[in-house]
Amino acid sequence: MALEAIAATARPARLRDRLASWRLLAGLWRYTPLVLLLLAWEGATRFGLISPLVMPSLDHVTAAWWNLLAGGDLVSNAWVSLARGAAGLGLSIVVGVPLGILMAWFAPVRVVFNPLVQALYPMPKSALIPVVVLWLGFGSASKILLIFIGCMLPMTLSAFNGARGAEQVLIWSARSLGASRNRTLVEVVLPSALPEILAGIRTAIAFAFVLLVSTELIAAREGLGYMIGWLGDGGAYDSMFAVVLTVSALGFAADRLYLLLMRRVLRWRE
DSSP states (O other), rough: HHHHHHHHHHHHHHHHHHHHHHHHHHHHHHHHHHHHHOOOOOOHHHTTSSSSTTSSHHHHHHHHHHHHHHHHHHHHHHHHHHHHHHHHHHHHHHHHHHHHHHHHOOOOOHHHHHHHHHTTSSOOGGGGGHHHHHOOSSSSSHHHHHHHHHHHHHHHHHHHHHHSSSSSHHHHHHHTTTTHHHHIIIIIIHHHHHHHHHHHHHHHHHHHHHHHHHHHHHSSSSSHHHHHHHHHTOHHHHHHHHHHHHHHHHHHHHHHHHHHHHHHHHHGGO
């Protein structure tokens, strides 16, 4: 009897282990295209299909990446870039989300800000780089401002669309039960708009990396974008590609981590 009890207890544990293994394999399978792309890159350079002067081989890029990491240049410049990106993105969330909700909930706010948002949204943010650099110089302030502007607009529109898309039946029910307008906003509209807001933040994260590299590439004295331009001008293409892959890896990791957080926050909807 004791052995049967032990075996019965072990079966669920083995089943959980198998399920965990299948989930891990399924997760890794999703990234097969990335592995194939890297293999194609290495094969094309190895067999002479692409000139090493145009695209260095993957092993040379890996060696260059390790040298940059060991020398400390990659870490110091990545820290500067991530700090700028986090500051600009954080400010865009703090300003853009409340502004979008207020635009959806209060007509005077919508009348004042909606034309500005609609006019600025399609404008290429890189066109503002010379103006912002003229105002704030080559330091971090100009980069943070451009990231803030570029990320705030999609954040504002996402919050606005999410708040405007709240179920009118729920709003009418809350008001009929005696909830004030502000309480309805907090307890009904905000939860309803949360998925759209979180999706807007995810889009803004991608925008932040794009704007970060473009601004540092054009007007900066430090950062990952500055490294890409400086190494490219010096002909160190293996190191340049190493920094480009670093930016891609950081952006990919930021998106995956945020997606996990987003799923946890929205678990109540399942």
